[in-house]
Each structure stands twice: as structure tokens, then as C-alpha cells.
Amino acid sequence: MNDADIALIHRLADAAGEVIRPHFRNLAAVETKDDASPVTVADRAAEAAIREILSAESPGDGIIGEEYGEDRPDAARVWVIDPIDGTRAFIAGRPLFGTLIALLEDGIPVLGVIDQCIARDRWIGNATGTTLNGATVRVRACPALAGAHVGTTSPYMFDDPAAFQRIRTGARDVLYGGDNHNYGLVATGCLDLVVESGLKVYDWAALVPVVTGAGGVMTDWAGAPLRRGSDGRVVAAGDPALLAEVLATLAA
Known part of the structure; x- marks a missing residue:
């Protein structure tokens, strides 16, 4: 590049x-x-x-x-x-x-x-x-899920609805809709977290450099870096300190 x-x-x-x-x-x-x-x-x-x-x-x-x-x-x-x-x-x-x-x-x-x-x-x-x-632009500090403003396109997109329900319950609030716009807002420091599943490579590939370039982190639900062949379950966190709690909550 x-x-x-x-x-x-x-x-x-x-x-x-x-x-x-x-x-x-x-x-x-x-x-x-x-x-x-x-x-x-x-x-x-x-x-x-x-x-x-x-x-x-x-x-x-x-x-x-x-x-x-x-x-x-x-x-x-x-x-x-x-x-x-x-x-x-x-x-x-x-x-x-x-x-x-x-x-x-x-x-x-x-x-x-x-x-x-x-x-x-x-x-x-x-x-x-x-x-x-x-x-x-830069992400903002938000090290705990309890303080996080979370975005996701739809609560119906999850193959494991209970996992996202745990995120919703633990978060400060959740906003629905927004598609890719949510990831730009994480990079800009307006949202703290996006959690989604069922994405194809063309849904998430452009989002990774935008989030990480602003100081955030974007992984799959196991915490592995996203690359071609990833399973389409993604987490984008503005504050890298938030990631471990989010992954543990998804896996609970």
C-alpha cells in the first residue's frame, strides 16, 4: 500500500x-x-x-x-x-x-x-x-462495557442471539441501524463498540483499517485479527481495553 x-x-x-x-x-x-x-x-x-x-x-x-x-x-x-x-x-x-x-x-x-x-x-x-x-480522527476512552455506547445494524442478524443479549444487558445503551456508519463513528469517538455477525468479506474488509487506524481494535469473536476467510462475526472496539470484557461476555 x-x-x-x-x-x-x-x-x-x-x-x-x-x-x-x-x-x-x-x-x-x-x-x-x-x-x-x-x-x-x-x-x-x-x-x-x-x-x-x-x-x-x-x-x-x-x-x-x-x-x-x-x-x-x-x-x-x-x-x-x-x-x-x-x-x-x-x-x-x-x-x-x-x-x-x-x-x-x-x-x-x-x-x-x-x-x-x-x-x-x-x-x-x-x-x-x-x-x-x-x-x-481518534477513538475515545471507554475501558468498560457498562459505560459503552454500542451500535449494531439489527438484533435479528445474530446466529447466537443470546450472546448479543448479554452485550445489550451489560452496555450503557445500544443503538440499532447504521450499517457501516457505526464503524466510522467508533473511529470518530462517537460510539464505543460495534458487535455483528453474518458478515461477508466485502461487509467488513474496509472497516478494519478505518477502526484500527483511529486507534481502535477489530477482531472476530475469538479475538483473532480479521483476514480473508474470517467467519463474519466481528467486534470493533474503540478502546482496546474494552475488548477482553466484550469477548468474555460473548463467550459466556
């Missing part, structure tokens, strides 16, 4: 936003995929726009995208794309969806962007730090 990759990921997010904005609150139709999730013309067009740029500028890199699958997935460098994470929010006209783009090197996320093209919020993270619209 280098400065050219950072410039490229900005161009990719710009291209996706240009495609998405005309369709926001202006959808003619919504389709249902084989997995029962919704998809729109904006999802597909945004991923196509990103792929076109990558094919021209990084032809040797692999691509994994939600809408168009895998291309050279065994390459040392792989771009992971979720053109509209939070499609249900997008369909409902809620500006909480986001474009997620990540660069994996040897399966590990090293660069990620969360782009909300309506609010014009863009988090970008890597090992040197995380910015929101160009300004450096």
Missing part, C-alpha cells in the same frame, strides 16, 4: 458516488437476489464503475465484489468492493448506507474507505491513521 493506492481509492469512491446520487430517493425498481437480499441498479452501476477504473489502473490486482463476484482472487493484492453497504437503507431513502472499498495484501486489509455520498462523509484508514473528510 502506498500513496498511489490512497489516491486511487479516493477516485474509486468518487466514481461510485457520482453513479449512486442520481438514484437516491429516485428508484424505479428493486430486485431480490437469490439470497433474498435486495439489489438496485445503483448497486450494480457503482460496482461496475469501480471495476472499470481498477481494470485500467491496477490490472494485475484481484477484485472481490458483492455484485459481480471474483476476478483474480488469489492475487497478492485484492480490492474488495461493496458498492452500497446498507441497500435497505438506500432503498428507504435513509442516508446511512455507504460505499465500502478495501485493499487486501496477502489477505489482510491495509487500506479502507467508508464513503457516504449523500452526507459527503468519507472515512479513510490505513496503518498511519484515519481521517474523516481530511481531518484526523
Whole structure:
């Protein structure tokens, strides 16, 4: 990962936003995929726009995208794309969806962007730090679950509902909805914790550099670093001191 990759990921997010904005609150139709999730013309067009740029500028890199699958997935460098994470929010006209783009090197996320093209919020993270619209952001201190403001997309997404119920009971409060936006808010010091399960690599890959670049930590439910092949159960904690209690609570 280098400065050219950072410039490229900005161009990719710009291209996706240009495609998405005309369709926001202006959808003619919504389709249902084989997995029962919704998809729109904006999802597909945004991923196509990103792929076109990558094919021209990084032809040797692999691509994994939600809408168009895998291309050279065994390459040392792989771009992971979720053109509209939070499609249900997008369909409902809620500006909480986001474009997620990540660069994996040897399966590990090293660069990620969360782009909300309506609010014009863009988090970008890597090992040197995380910015929101160009300004450096940092997580906040919160070493105990009892003081934590927790976000998760839905209480119905968990394959182990009792595990999340323990988190909900022990936390200061829980906010539902928000999709990827919650992870940006952890990086910005507005939320303390996100716990989710059932995620695919394109759902979480871009989030890892954003959270960790801001001083947070993001792992699976066993505390292992996230990398391609992880099981989709994730924890993002702003304060690394909070992680051990959260993992123990999930496993209790």
C-alpha cells in the first residue's frame, strides 16, 4: 500500500458516488437476489464503475465484489468492493448506507474507505491513521462495557442471539441501524463498540483499517485479527481495553 493506492481509492469512491446520487430517493425498481437480499441498479452501476477504473489502473490486482463476484482472487493484492453497504437503507431513502472499498495484501486489509455520498462523509484508514473528510480522527476512552455506547445494524442478524443479549444487558445503551456508519463513528469517538455477525468479506474488509487506524481494535469473536476467510462475526472496539470484557461476555 502506498500513496498511489490512497489516491486511487479516493477516485474509486468518487466514481461510485457520482453513479449512486442520481438514484437516491429516485428508484424505479428493486430486485431480490437469490439470497433474498435486495439489489438496485445503483448497486450494480457503482460496482461496475469501480471495476472499470481498477481494470485500467491496477490490472494485475484481484477484485472481490458483492455484485459481480471474483476476478483474480488469489492475487497478492485484492480490492474488495461493496458498492452500497446498507441497500435497505438506500432503498428507504435513509442516508446511512455507504460505499465500502478495501485493499487486501496477502489477505489482510491495509487500506479502507467508508464513503457516504449523500452526507459527503468519507472515512479513510490505513496503518498511519484515519481521517474523516481530511481531518484526523481518534477513538475515545471507554475501558468498560457498562459505560459503552454500542451500535449494531439489527438484533435479528445474530446466529447466537443470546450472546448479543448479554452485550445489550451489560452496555450503557445500544443503538440499532447504521450499517457501516457505526464503524466510522467508533473511529470518530462517537460510539464505543460495534458487535455483528453474518458478515461477508466485502461487509467488513474496509472497516478494519478505518477502526484500527483511529486507534481502535477489530477482531472476530475469538479475538483473532480479521483476514480473508474470517467467519463474519466481528467486534470493533474503540478502546482496546474494552475488548477482553466484550469477548468474555460473548463467550459466556
